[in-house]
Amino acid sequence: xxxxxxxxxxxxxxxxxxxxxxxxxxxxxxxxxxxxxxxxxxxxxxxxxxxxxxxxxxxxxxxxxxxxxxxxxxxxxxxxxxxxxxxxxxxxxxxxxxxxxxxxxxxxxxxxxxxxxxxxxxxxxxxxxxxxxxxxxxxxxxxxxxxxxxxxxxxxxxxxxxxxxxxxx
Amino acid sequence: xxxxxxxxxxxxxxxxxxxxxxxxxxxxxxxxxxxxxxxxxxxxxxxxxxxxxxxxxxxxxxxxxxxxxxxxxxxxxxxxxxxxxxxxxxxxxxxxxxxxxxxxxxxxxxxxxxxxxxxxxxxxxxxxxxxxxxxxxxxxxxxxxxxxxxxxxxxxxxxxxxxxxxxxxxxxxxxxxxxxxxxxxxxxxxxxxxxxxxxxxxxxxxxxxxxxxxxxxxxxxxxxxxxxxxxxxxxxxxxxxxxxxxxxxxxxxxxxxxxxxxxxxxxxxxxxxxxxxxxxxxxxxxxxxxxxxxxxxxxxxxxxxxxxxxxxxxxxxxxxxxxxxxxxxxxxxxxxxxxxxxxxxxxxxxxxxxxxxxxxxxxxxxxxxxxxxxxxxxxxxxxxxxx
Numbered sequence: 001x002x003x004x005x006x007x008x009x010x011x012x013x014x015x016x017x018x019x020x021x022x023x024x025x026x027x028x029x030x031x032x033x034x035x036x037x038x039x040x041x042x043x044x045x046x047x048x049x050x051x052x053x054x055x056x057x058x059x060x061x062x063x064x065x066x067x068x069x070x071x072x073x074x075x076x077x078x079x080x081x082x083x084x085x086x087x088x089x090x091x092x093x094x095x096x097x098x099x100x101x102x103x104x105x106x107x108x109x110x111x112x113x114x115x116x117x118x119x120x121x122x123x124x125x126x127x128x129x130x131x132x133x134x135x136x137x138x139x140x141x142x143x144x145x146x147x148x149x150x151x152x153x154x155x156x157x158x159x160x161x162x163x164x165x166x167x168x169x
Numbered sequence: 170x171x172x173x174x175x176x177x178x179x180x181x182x183x184x185x186x187x188x189x190x191x192x193x194x195x196x197x198x199x200x201x202x203x204x205x206x207x208x209x210x211x212x213x214x215x216x217x218x219x220x221x222x223x224x225x226x227x228x229x230x231x232x233x234x235x236x237x238x239x240x241x242x243x244x245x246x247x248x249x250x251x252x253x254x255x256x257x258x259x260x261x262x263x264x265x266x267x268x269x270x271x272x273x274x275x276x277x278x279x280x281x282x283x284x285x286x287x288x289x290x291x292x293x294x295x296x297x298x299x300x301x302x303x304x305x306x307x308x309x310x311x312x313x314x315x316x317x318x319x320x321x322x323x324x325x326x327x328x329x330x331x332x333x334x335x336x337x338x339x340x341x342x343x344x345x346x347x348x349x350x351x352x353x354x355x356x357x358x359x360x361x362x363x364x365x366x367x368x369x370x371x372x373x374x375x376x377x378x379x380x381x382x383x384x385x386x387x388x389x390x391x392x393x394x395x396x397x398x399x400x401x402x403x404x405x406x407x408x409x410x411x412x413x414x415x416x417x418x419x420x421x422x423x424x425x426x427x428x429x430x431x432x433x434x435x436x437x438x439x440x441x442x443x444x445x446x447x448x449x450x451x452x453x454x455x456x457x458x459x460x461x462x463x464x465x466x467x468x469x470x471x472x473x474x475x476x477x478x479x480x481x482x483x484x485x486x487x488x489x490x491x492x493x494x495x496x497x498x499x500x501x502x503x504x505x506x507x508x509x510x511x512x513x514x515x516x517x518x519x520x521x522x523x524x525x526x527x528x529x530x531x532x533x534x535x536x537x538x539x540x541x542x543x544x545x546x547x548x549x550x551x552x553x554x555x556x
Contacts, residue, residue, distance in 0.1 A: 001207050003519070003526025004182070006349040010199025011183035011383065012190040024190055031229055037302045047303065067419060069304055075414050095325070095422060097317030098370035103309075105291045111370075114314045116418045126418040128305055128314075141325045159304040 042070040045084070051157040053149050057122045059083040067125040087121035089147040090168065094118045094126050098136040111136055117145055117165055132164030143167050172270040176395035176402035177554070179208030179388035180515040185352040185503030188286035189382035193222065193233070194240030196384035197282040200508075201242050204386035205278065208398045215388075216274040218243035220250045221261035221281040221507040226295035227288050241280035254299070255456060255543030256410070257281065258385070258510015259550035262539075263408040265389045266552075275391045282384035283505035292380050299545055301415075313369035315546060319422040320371050320459045326423040327474035329462075331371060335362035336480045337458035338375055338500050344487065345497025347527035350512065352503035353379055362458075378456045381503035385511030387518070401522045406536075407439030407553030417546045428467030428542065428549035436469075439553040441536070444469045448553070449534040450520055451491065452513035454542040455498040464540055465493065467549065488531040495520060495528050510541035514552060521556040 018024045039047055042058070046069055049056040058081045059066045060074035066085050067074075074081055096115035101107055113131040118124060131139060132148060145165040155161040181203025183189075183196050191199070197220075205211060220241045225233045234250025241248070251257070251264045258281050265279035285292045296312040323329065336359060345354035357375065365375040388398075395402040411434065413427035414420065432444070441447045453464035462476035470491065471479055479485055485493040496502055496516035499509050517537035519525040537554045 001519075001522070001524050003524050003528075004349055006184070008203065009182060009184045009349060010191070010203070011186055011196060013184065013186035014188045014190050018190070029229070039303055043303050067416070069301075069416070071416075075416065094418075095318040095322040097314055097321060097372070099311070099314060099317065099368070100366075100370075101311065101313060101368050103291070103293045103297055103311035105293065112309075114308070114310065114318065116318055116422075124419065124421070125416075128308065128310070128318075128418050130308060141321070159307050 042072045046070045047157040050159065050161040051155045053152065055087045055089050055119055055147070057085045057087045057119065057125065059085055066122045068119055068122050069127060085121065087119050091117040091119040091145055091165070093139065093141055093143045093145060095141055096131065096139050113139060115165070129162060130164045131166065133166040144169070173272055174392040175266050175269045175389050175405045176392060177387050177405065177518050178390050178395060178398040178402055179204040179210065180518045181207060181386045182350050182512055182515055183384045185350050185381045185383035185505055187352065187379065187381065189284070193228065193237050193282045193284045196382065197237050197240035197280050200282065200384035200386040201240070201278060201280045204388050208388045210388060210398060212242045214276055215242060215246070215278045216276045217247040217268050219261050219265035219268060219277055219279045220248065221252050221257040222250065222283055223252060223254070223257065223506040226298055227292055228284055229287060237282060242278050252507065253412070253543055253548045253550065255454070255506055256510070256541045256548040256550040257507040257543065258512070259514065259539055259541035259552055260410060261507065262387060262405070262511065262514050262552055263410060263550060265387070266405045266408055269389050269391050275394055277389045279387040279389060279511065280384065281507035281511040283508045284382050285380040285505060286382050313372055315417070316457050317369040317372045319546060320457065322422040323459060323463055324371060329474070329477050331363060332359050333477035333481060334376070334459045334462065335359040337455065337461045338362050340480070340486060341455060341494045341498035341500040344495055344528065345501025348497045348502055350502050351497050352381055354497060354501050372457065376458045378499035378504040381505040383503060383505035383508045385508045385515055387511060387514060401556065403518045403521050404555045405552055406555045407435035407441065409434030409438070409551040411549050413547045415545050415547065422546060424473060425463055425467035425542070425549060427547060428464055428540065429469060431549035431551045432468045435551040435553045441553065445471065447536055448538045449532060449536050450495065450517065450530055451493050451538040452496060452498070452516055453493055453540050455494055455500050456504055458500060460542065461493060461498065464542060468538065468540060468551070487528070490532065492530040492532070495525065495530050510539070510550070513539040513541065517554050521554060
């Protein structure tokens with residue numbers, strides 16, 4: 001077989017003018033589907049904990065590893081997990097980004113700072129959240145951070161009960 | 170193991186495009202037909218079809234595999250769709266390999282197609298559904314976050330500069346200038362990458378592959394039939410795949426251990442004990458420039474943290490000792506999810522046969538590797554090919 005050439009390849013790249021001139025047609029639709037997800041045993045209790053201003057972890061009955069978010073089985077040991085551990089609401093930044101775009105690729109002026117935070121009291125178990133009260137340019141991996149909670153009556157049992165994490169000394 | 174040796178005897182692709190006039194079925198047909206004709210075969214010679222396309226949310230077509238089946242040549246045949254996110258394009262080759270290696274079938278047509286352009290305003294809307302319903306989606310996350318977090322972690326652990334990483338984007342986009350399939354071939358500099366818009370620091374616009382429409386196909390046959398269809402079969406001598414946990418924030422993102430496990434499985438099957446010497450050319454998965462480096466390390470093609478240095482030295486150029494992504498990769502050719510993995514296997518097929526034209530690498534290659542990656546920093550899929 002000879003090396004492939006452009007002429008051998010199917011496919012017609014479209015340009016903006018193909019639509020403007022009505023050369024190509026399309027059909028537009030919006031799929032409307034709504035879901036109501038059960039939080040489940042482990043996540044349910046974790047979310048209840050957030051409502052109380054607490055971050056929970058769990059300890060595996062076999063490897064004794066403490067992890068969060070909680071789960072009813074250890075994915076490493078395939079062993080049951082029944083022991084709950086209250087973790088601290090502090091941790092260490094494992095990685096972070098300074099993000100200037102939304103999911104639809106539209107741009108934002110004030111960047112968001114998503115981060116993975118290794119929660120104190122767990123064995124290298126991080127959760128994803130955002131950082132606040134900090135100049136994004138001054139954030140470093142390894143920085144200590146603490147959760148900034150919503151006021152008690154505003155909490156609903158959601159990850160958003162933590163507004164963000166902020167650096168501490 | 171009682172498995173039969175399996176050969177690739179034909180390959181086909183469509184152009185990769187931002188938005189194609191054709192539907193997914195039409196693109197599938199063009200790639201499938203090209204692959205069959207390249208092997209001198211017709212659909213009558215094909216006993217089963219292995220198909221892959223990304224999860225249905227991208228197309229808004231439920232059971233999209235069934236929708237695509239006729240374009241893939243799968244009607245009234247044992248037909249099965251498989252997918253593991255971005256890892257699908259190499260996984261579907263493993264899936265096709267299994268059909269023939271097991272002895273169930275003597276011939277299999279592998280087809281992968283993608284229409285990412287259908288999802289509006291941006292296919293990221295479909296990607297978002299992979300995040301945890303309870304503790305991640307409410308944060309208003311976007312897909313770039315996980316790549317930015319992984320890239321930052323990788324750079325920090327090994328003290329790697331963005332300049333070193335940008336070299337991958339420069340290399341792959343330039344390699345794509347010689348690839349007629351390519352969507353965004355470009356001659357750019359490291360400075361262009363660094364000066365391009367910061368989307369999710371450390372990720373800049375030119376660190377990322379585009380979204381694409383396109384299709385790819387391969388014809389697999391048993392050893393007994395291989396020389397009936399070609400005098401240059403390319404053998405699938407090793408396959409490996411591995412899935413890590415969805416608790417992606419619990420692991421250290423600096424190293425893809427699931428890719429290592431997949432690679433070790435494939436190397437063992439292929440009898441490879443020293444991959445750095447025995448793999449001559451590779452198409453590691455490169456949806457982002459840093460990911461080519463990350464994957465080279467996971468594939469054990471170098472030490473952890475060493476891939477940027479090899480890239481700086483030119484080792485991974487087409488005239489280097491270990492050419493990587495000679496096709497132009499996803500960064501240059503495009504990234505129609507499942508089809509892009511098949512594109513990588515097609516490139517290794519043509520390189521081993523000496524049919525890559527202007528893209529043909531300088532060194533003599535007997536053993537090649539193609540790899541894909543996907544899901545929530547989770548899956549590695551690897552094939553080892555020999556001529």
